[in-house]
Amino acid sequence: xxxxxxxxxxxxxxxxxxxxxxxxxxxxxxxxxxxxxxxxxxxxxxxxxxxxxxxxxxxxxxxxxxxxxxxxxxxxxxxxxxxxxxxxxxxxxxxxxxxxxxxxxxxxxxxxxxxxxxxxxxxxxxxxxxxxxxxxxxxxxxxxxxxxxxxxxxxxxxxxxxxxxxxxxxxxxxxxxxxxxxxxxxxxxxxxxxxxxxxxxxxxxxxxxxxxxxxxxxxxxxxxxxxxxxxxxxxxxxxxxxxxxxxxxxx
Amino acid sequence: xxxxxxxxxxxxxxxxxxxxxxxxxxxxxxxxxxxxxxxxxxxxxxxxxxxxxxxxxxxxxxxxxxxxxxxxxxxxxxxxxxxxxxxxxxxxxxxxxxxxxxxxxxxxxxxxxxxxxxxxxxxxxxxxxxxxxxxxxxxxxxxxxxxxxxxxxxxxxxxxxxxxxxxxxxxxxxxxxxxxxxxxxxxxxxxxxxxxxxxxxxxxxxxxxxxxxxxxxxxxxxxxxxxxxxxxxxxxxxxxxxxxxxxxxxxxxxxxxxxxxxxxxxxxxxxxxxxxxxxxxxxxxxxxxxxxxxxxxxxxxxxxxxxxxxxxxxxxxxxxxxxxxxxxxxxxxxxxxxxxxxxxxxxxxxxxxxxxxxxxxxxxxxxxxxxxxxxxxxxxxxxxxxxxxxxxxxxxxxxxxxxxxxxxxxxxxxxxxx
Numbered sequence: 001x002x003x004x005x006x007x008x009x010x011x012x013x014x015x016x017x018x019x020x021x022x023x024x025x026x027x028x029x030x031x032x033x034x035x036x037x038x039x040x041x042x043x044x045x046x047x048x049x050x051x052x053x054x055x056x057x058x059x060x061x062x063x064x065x066x067x068x069x070x071x072x073x074x075x076x077x078x079x080x081x082x083x084x085x086x087x088x089x090x091x092x093x094x095x096x097x098x099x100x101x102x103x104x105x106x107x108x109x110x111x112x113x114x115x116x117x118x119x120x121x122x123x124x125x126x127x128x129x130x131x132x133x134x135x136x137x138x139x140x141x142x143x144x145x146x147x148x149x150x151x152x153x154x155x156x157x158x159x160x161x162x163x164x165x166x167x168x169x170x171x172x173x174x175x176x177x178x179x180x181x182x183x184x185x186x187x188x189x190x191x192x193x194x195x196x197x198x199x200x201x202x203x204x205x206x207x208x209x210x211x212x213x214x215x216x217x218x219x220x221x222x223x224x225x226x227x228x229x230x231x232x233x234x235x236x237x238x239x240x241x242x243x244x245x246x247x248x249x250x251x
Numbered sequence: 252x253x254x255x256x257x258x259x260x261x262x263x264x265x266x267x268x269x270x271x272x273x274x275x276x277x278x279x280x281x282x283x284x285x286x287x288x289x290x291x292x293x294x295x296x297x298x299x300x301x302x303x304x305x306x307x308x309x310x311x312x313x314x315x316x317x318x319x320x321x322x323x324x325x326x327x328x329x330x331x332x333x334x335x336x337x338x339x340x341x342x343x344x345x346x347x348x349x350x351x352x353x354x355x356x357x358x359x360x361x362x363x364x365x366x367x368x369x370x371x372x373x374x375x376x377x378x379x380x381x382x383x384x385x386x387x388x389x390x391x392x393x394x395x396x397x398x399x400x401x402x403x404x405x406x407x408x409x410x411x412x413x414x415x416x417x418x419x420x421x422x423x424x425x426x427x428x429x430x431x432x433x434x435x436x437x438x439x440x441x442x443x444x445x446x447x448x449x450x451x452x453x454x455x456x457x458x459x460x461x462x463x464x465x466x467x468x469x470x471x472x473x474x475x476x477x478x479x480x481x482x483x484x485x486x487x488x489x490x491x492x493x494x495x496x497x498x499x500x501x502x503x504x505x506x507x508x509x510x511x512x513x514x515x516x517x518x519x520x521x522x523x524x525x526x527x528x529x530x531x532x533x534x535x536x537x538x539x540x541x542x543x544x545x546x547x548x549x550x551x552x553x554x555x556x557x558x559x560x561x562x563x564x565x566x567x568x569x570x571x572x573x574x575x576x577x578x579x580x581x582x583x584x585x586x587x588x589x590x591x592x593x594x595x596x597x598x599x600x601x602x603x604x605x606x607x608x609x610x611x612x613x614x615x616x617x618x619x620x621x622x623x624x625x626x627x628x629x630x631x632x633x634x635x636x637x638x639x640x641x642x643x644x645x646x647x648x649x650x651x652x653x654x655x656x657x658x659x660x661x662x663x664x665x666x667x668x669x
Contacts, residue, residue: 048625051617076627088622092640101636102626109627141640158626 001026001197002047002067002166007058009046016042018222019058024166029198031208031233034219035241040201041085043219044170047199048082049075062166076102077109079165081158083172087151090142095154098142099124103161127160131187148175156187167191167198173207185210205237220245255283256304260417261386264310270362278371278385285376294377297560297592298502298531303474308446310389311336311416318343321409324437324661326653329407330355337389337410337418337447352400352430358421361393368423368452381478384450388421391449394434398427398456405433405462405654412440412447412473420449428456428484434463435654438497440470451479455487457511462490464654466661469497471526477503483543485511489518492649494658495530496523496665502531509536509543509571519548521645523665524557524589531560538571547578550645552638553589561610562594569600578608583641585615585634635666 007020016039024030034040046053047060049072060067067075090098103123104114115123128138131153143151152172159167169188173181188211192198200213208216208230216232217224218241225244226232261279268275287304288295316335321343325331330350333343339357346355358365374382392408412418426432438447447469455461469475475498483489495501507516522530530553536545551559561580582591595608615637623633642662649655 050621050625071624072621073624073627073629073633076625082625084622084625088618090619090622090637090640092643093636094640094643098623098626098636101632102623102628105627105629105632162626 001063002199003061005059005061007046007060008056009042010054010056011042011052015056016222017046020222020224022217022224024197024199026197027194028215029192029200029211029213031200031202031213031216032219033202033205033216033233033236035245036203038219038245039222040203040219041170044082044168044199044201047168048072048080073105076162077106079106081162081164081167083155083159083167083169085171085174087143087155089144091144093142095138095140095142096121096124099138099158099161102158106162124161128157130160130190131157132183133157149177149180152176152184153180153187156184160187160191163191165196167196168201169198170201171203172200173202173204181207182210205233208233218244255286256307257383257387258283259307260309264387269359271365274366274369275386278369278382281371281374282379282382282386285379288377288379292377294533294562297529297558298500302500303446303476306444306446308415308417311412311414311418311445313338314414316340316343316411316413321411321439324409324439324657326405326407326435326657329405329435331407331409332392334390334408334410334418334420336412336414336416337420339390350400350402350404352397353402353432354395354397355406356393358388358391358393361423364393364395364423368425368454378478380448380476381450381480384419384421384448384478387417387419388450389419391421391423393423394425396426396430396432396459399429400427401430402432405435405651407435407437409437410439410447410449412445412470413443415443415445417446417448420447422449422451424451424453424461426453426455426459426461429458430456431460432462433651433654434461436465438467438469438475440473440497442470442472444472445470446474446476448476449478451477453479453481453489455481455483455489457484458486459484460488462650463492464649464658465491465493465503466658467493467495467497467501467503468661469501471497471499473498473501475501479503479505481506481516482508482510483514483516486513487511488515490648490650491518492645492658493518493520494523494662495520495532496662498528499526500529502533504533505535507534507536507545509538509545510540512540512542514543516545517648518546519645519648520550521642522549522551522553522559523662524551524553524559525555526557527555528557529560530557532562533560534563535566536564536576537566537568538574538576539568540570541572541574543571544575545577548645548648549580550642551582551591552585552642553582553591554585556586556588558590558592560592562596563608564596564598565606565608567597567599567601567604567606571601572603574601574604574606576604576606580610581641582610582612583615583638584612638666
């Protein structure tokens with residue numbers, strides 16, 4: 001589904017990704033782990049198409065298409081979802097209006113009929129219940145005045161409504177207490193399936209206890225320096241990144 | 252006396268003056284003393300009036316208007332007064348709707364009231380066009396609400412222009428003690444070059460409450476000069492929301508005298524500009540007595556080479572202890588060539604007051620735009636949501652869902668280029 005080859009990317013002239021190779025097949029969950037500053041979030045932003053992240057070399061193929069040739073919004077309508085490490089607050093933008101506009105943009109792209117207000121509300125309530133999101137929160141301005149946990153649950157609620165094919169989740173576990181982590185994990189697991197793929201970007205192993213990955217990769221200084229199964233995450237939790245990045249501070 | 256602009260028009264209208272002749276003569280003399288305000292005057296710094304002075308507009312000729320042209324702008328169940336080219340159109344209006352405690356008269360039926368209410372003695376050089384309006388006024392509504400009357404139906408004054416020329420409109424709204432009402436003003440026009448000069452005088456009695464909404468969507472070649480002069484007696488309250496997006500040159504000035512203890516005045520506005528529009532908002536809030544409050548919130552969204560102005564002044568007199576006054580002005584520029592000028596001002600002579608003011612100018616936030624795009628919204632849809640979000644704080648102040656929806660529909664038209 002996703003094939004990343006020799007990917008180099010820079011921000012403001014500084015090279016952050018220095019040759020990433022990664023293939024994710026449908027049905028798989030991959031975790032990218034690594035110390036701070038290793039390029040994890042950069043990889044997530046490059047996949048989502050954020051401006052200012054310049055790809056200088058390499059290719060990314062998504063479902064046979066050149067992903068890098070698509071605008072951020074085209075990628076999203078085509079099934080790529082980025083869960084933000086720091087979800088953005090949108091003052092004055094009603095959560096329901098926002099999400100319905102987004103859901104209908106994707107439906108239109110797929111040639112499906114747009115949802116009217118009532119059908120959308122039904123869908124939203126069903127997904128929000130899974131994430132234990134209060135109706136009142138969804139009606140407010142997007143993320144404004146939400147707690148850290150509420151913001152992350154809101155990200156996964158959005159993801160559930162948009163039903164993407166490729167889920168890129170950037171540090172979705174950061175700032176969550178254990179109960180919220182379980183709820184968010186349940187939401188992510190509900191979206192797994194043979195036609196879907198997930199890329200979890202995380203600093204810690206604990207999310208991987210609840211969302212079990214098929215593969216774990218260690219990213220350091222812009223390169224993948226090790227790959228393995230879920231046992232690799234446990235090893236990193238125990239020993240830190242020192243074996244892979246000698247000068248890295250212990251996580 | 253040398254000839255001033257609009258002297259000819261004044262002379263031509265003289266035969267129709269009737270009982271108001273002395274008032275009009277005095278008003279014209281007051282205007283002629285100063286003439287059109289020059290840009291050297293701070294209050295008129297951004298508003299270049301020479302095109303209006305030089306045009307020498309004659310009164311716009313009467314014309315009919317198909318009811319279908321205004322159907323989309325009507326408020327359900329409102330008492331509606333439709334003015335076409337500055338004159339009331341009886342056929343399009345439903346002025347007769349009975350409401351206990353409500354009196355609506357046309358300007359020319361209300362000579363005594365006007366003679367009593369119009370006071371130009373304090374009109375200075377900055378108010379010359381208010382004086383000119385009193386000299387030339389053609390039509391308008393004189394609305395009186397009796398003590399303790401609660402008028403549930405909104406009173407909607409709709410002004411439509413489809414001929415070149417000028418419309419000099421004068422409205423007088425008096426809300427009696429303890430009474431409540433809602434007044435909406437809407438301005439529309441076609442592509443003709445015309446000038447609307449409108450003056451609203453609003454007097455709120457003790458404990459009176461007025462909800463006010465104003466939508467200015469004049470045609471692209473129009474000049475619009477609006478002035479509202481308001482006094483609030485003890486415990487009176489006013490909640491006003493204004494949308495300004497029409498005309499090539501448009502100005503709306505609001506002068507408030509808070510003259511009774513416990514009075515509260517809330518005024519919010521949003522300007523939406525494009526092309527080379529100049530949209531000028533001026534306020535002057537004069538707190539004359541203790542224990543009063545005022546709140547101003549003005550926003551603008553400006554595209555292309557348009558220019559938004561906010562000049563807001565709050566005066567707190569020496570006696571006006573415990574005044575609580577806030578002023579906020581926030582501007583969103585969509586193009587590098589768009590401009591916003593902001594000048595919130597305080598003149599405080601009392602020592603125990605709470606006054607706050609702030610102003611910002613910014614562009615659409617990149618991280619917000621990316622967040623929306625990452626959810627599949629294209630550039631236009633993302634911009635629209637952020638702009639709607641930015642101005643929602645102003646529009647949410649309109650309590651009536653019907654009126655708010657009407658304004659929102661109109662603004663949706665602005666986004667689409669209408």
